[in-house]
Amino acid sequence: MLSTFQYPKFDYVRPPEIAEGRDGHCPVVIVGAGPVGLSAAIDLAQQGLRVLLLDNDDTVSIGSRGVCYAKRTLEVLDRLGCAEEMVQKGVSWNVGRTFFREEEVFNFNLCPEPDHHRPGMINLQQYYLEDDLIKRARLLPNLEIRFRNNVIGVTPDAEQATLRVETPDGAYTLSADWLIVADGARSPIRTMLGLDIDGKIFMDRFLIADVVMKADFPTERWFWFDPPFHRNQSVLLHRQADNVFRIDFQLGWNADPEEEKKPENVIPRIKAMLGDDREFELEWVSVYTFQCRRMNRFNHGRVLFVGDAAHQVSPFGARGANSGIQDTDNLVWKLKLVMDGKAPATLLDTYSDERCYAADENIMNSTRSTDFITPKSAVSKTFRNAVLGLAEQFPFARALVNSGRLSVPSFLADSRLNTADSDVFAGNMIPGAPMDDAPIATADGTQWLLGAVGNRFQLLHYVPDAGALDAASAQALRGLIDAPIAVEAIVVAERGTAPAGLTTLIDAKGRVRERYDLREGTSYLVRPDQHVAARWRALDLAQVRAAVARATCNA
Amino acid sequence: MALNTQPNLHEPGKRHFRAFSPGDDFYEALIETHRELTDEQSAMVNARLILLLANHIGDISVLREAMQIAREGA
Numbered sequence: 001m002l003s004t005f006q007y008p009k010f011d012y013v014r015p016p017e018i019a020e021g022r023d024g025h026c027p028v029v030i031v032g033a034g035p036v037g038l039s040a041a042i043d044l045a046q047q048g049l050r051v052l053l054l055d056n057d058d059t060v061s062i063g064s065r066g067v068c069y070a071k072r073t074l075e076v077l078d079r080l081g082c083a084e085e086m087v088q089k090g091v092s093w094n095v096g097r098t099f100f101r102e103e104e105v106f107n108f109n110l111c112p113e114p115d116h117h118r119p120g121m122i123n124l125q126q127y128y129l130e131d132d133l134i135k136r137a138r139l140l141p142n143l144e145i146r147f148r149n150n151v152i153g154v155t156p157d158a159e160q161a162t163l164r165v166e167t168p169d170g171a172y173t174l175s176a177d178w179l180i181v182a183d184g185a186r187s188p189i190r191t192m193l194g195l196d197i198d199g200k201i202f203m204d205r206f207l208i209a210d211v212v213m214k215a216d217f218p219t220e221r222w223f224w225f226d227p228p229f230h231r232n233q234s235v236l237l238h239r240q241a242d243n244v245f246r247i248d249f250q251l252g253w254n255a256d257p258e259e260e261k262k263p264e265n266v267i268p269r270i271k272a273m274l275g276d277d278r279e280f281e282l283e284w285v286s287v288y289t290f291q292c293r294r295m296n297r298f299n300h301g302r303v304l305f306v307g308d309a310a311h312q313v314s315p316f317g318a319r320g321a322n323s324g325i326q327d328t329d330n331l332v333w334k335l336k337l338v339m340d341g342k343a344p345a346t347l348l349d350t351y352s353d354e355r356c357y358a359a360d361e362n363i364m365n366s367t368r369s370t371d372f373i374t375p376k377s378a379v380s381k382t383f384r385n386a387v388l389g390l391a392e393q394f395p396f397a398r399a400l401v402n403s404g405r406l407s408v409p410s411f412l413a414d415s416r417l418n419t420a421d422s423d424v425f426a427g428n429m430i431p432g433a434p435m436d437d438a439p440i441a442t443a444d445g446t447q448w449l450l451g452a453v454g455n456r457f458q459l460l461h462y463v464p465d466a467g468a469l470d471a472a473s474a475q476a477l478r479g480l481i482d483a484p485i486a487v488e489a490i491v492v493a494e495r496g497t498a499p500a501g502l503t504t505l506i507d508a509k510g511r512v513r514e515r516y517d518l519r520e521g522t523s524y525l526v527r528p529d530q531h532v533a534a535r536w537r538a539l540d541l542a543q544v545r546a547a548v549a550r551a552t553c554n555a
Numbered sequence: 556m557a558l559n560t561q562p563n564l565h566e567p568g569k570r571h572f573r574a575f576s577p578g579d580d581f582y583e584a585l586i587e588t589h590r591e592l593t594d595e596q597s598a599m600v601n602a603r604l605i606l607l608l609a610n611h612i613g614d615i616s617v618l619r620e621a622m623q624i625a626r627e628g629a
Contacts, residue, residue, distance in 0.1 A: 379589045379597040389628045394560040399578045411572050
């Protein structure tokens with residue numbers, strides 16, 4: 001098979017605990033250096049914490065695996081300082097075509113809303129994503145990654161979690177004040193702790209093949225229902241970096257995974273699909289089944305579960321790695337506040353609540369896609385085919401065709417961290433909303449709203465002319481920084497410069513005002529993970545302080 | 556009134572943040588209505604459903620248009 005990617009081999013280093021014959025301790029230990037564990041580690045290290053990341057392997061993801069990274073994930077990765085490389089390397093696509101039997105029934109153009117920094121999603125092989133994350137992680141001196149360090153035992157108590165870690169040089173004991181478990185769908189640590197994860201298995205098998213196309217092929221997503229070359233099943237084709245194309249064939253439950261994986265069985269399937277004359281080479285093949293399930297809660301005292309270890313979805317809609325990275329986005333600022341003694345440990349319950357809510361939404365959306373793609377009964381298949389038959393002519397039916405819904409972040413509208421609106425606003429930026437991006441200009445050259453917010457609580461205060469901000473408001477805004485949980489005030493304006501001590505953010509195209517329904521005096525309190533916590537039509541310091549307390553379980 | 560073939564699904568009191576959500580909510584409910592029914596039972600459910608909805612729509616010219624489109628694709 002061909003190889004467009006050279007797998008790096010990371011050095012195993014003999015841990016000092018073994019060299020010195022002692023036990024180790026680190027404030028935060030993360031297990032699993034996949035996309036989710038790496039994101040958690042980088043985020044915590046950026047917050048100034050000392051972090052130890054353990055992985056039982058010494059390379060990146062084998063095979064392309066997770067290939068779709070959605071806009072919200074890219075925005076989180078921007079905050080972690082590594083999205084640009086991924087977007088450059090990855091493939092952005094907008095056109096999708098849907099085929100039913102012999103015909104193309106319709107095509108769509110995602111045609112993203114203008115004036116957002118990042119596209120709706122990029123396609124990029126998981127190994128590239130992990131490679132970029134590891135490069136980023138290695139720039140952080142307080143983050144140590146230990147490869148070929150395999151956790152074989154875990155004992156949590158009220159104050160910490162104690163791990164037994166096996167290496168090529170023997171085993172050692174390591175304790176952590178907090179343990180973040182990112183060891184994947186089969187999660188050995190979840191099993192060691194005897195924790196349940198409930199849901200359903202889908203009785204189906206899919207073959208995935210990465211092929212390298214020799215000739216040009218459009219950068220589009222093609223989805224076939226019941227095509228002539230693969231009767232009664234579905235097929236998906238989309239492009240990744242390096243001219244590598246991912247093809248998914250639905251096989252049915254009775255297929256033999258070992259037989260199906262053999263090149264002599266895979267190649268004819270691809271030839272039937274592409275036509276005999278198109279040259280390609282096979283790069284990687286796998287057969288998978290999947291489950292939709294989640295743990296009842298993601299935090300268990302000092303042990304915090306993230307990503308596939310906590311929840312799994314069907315692959316339709318790319319909600320695995322995307323939701324896992326969003327878990328860490330939600331968790332890290334809360335853990336930092338708890339570790340600093342600025343918030344009670346109950347704040348971590350809200351990590352579980354908010355991300356369980358998101359996991360349920362992801363499971364719901366990916367299950368709906370799965371049920372449309374692989375109907376479970378005769379009547380369900382009849383409805384599915386009726387929708388596809390009507391889709392060619394009728395827009396309402398196109399809207400019902402579900403070959404996977406773009407992974408989008410949850411609106412945490414019911415979170416107990418929100419302060420309910422007492423004023424009237426238009427638009428979607430309600431308390432609990434993931435913030436919409438918009439183009440801006442600042443003195444330091446930041447060009448996007450989401451590049452100017454995050455990592456701390458901030459208050460966005462809107463006035464048309466920043467230079468005309470009255471002295472009392474300026475003093476009040478500056479005072480927000482002097483609190484146990486500091487709030488950085490940012491003046492959003494059409495023009496002008498705010499008085500000394502305040503950051504000015506110019507709403508370059510009027511999109512911030514439009515998307516957030518801003519009027520003179522409107523103030524938004526935003527969380528370190530770029531979610532809206534509260535908003536008002538006028539600035540009132542007491543209300544801001546109360547909302548910060550509420551958003552950190554200090555109320 | 557002509558038959559509306561634009562996306563038209565919505566639910567009073569429910570706020571949808573994503574364009575695909577109302578259609579997917581409906582489709583899931585539709586398939587759920589048939590859960591664990593035999594094919595014969597499902598056919599009866601569909602017939603009852605059509606009769607109920609036809610009466611709700613009321614305008615027979617709209618129903619004729621829908622019935623004609625439905626028959627063309629059989």
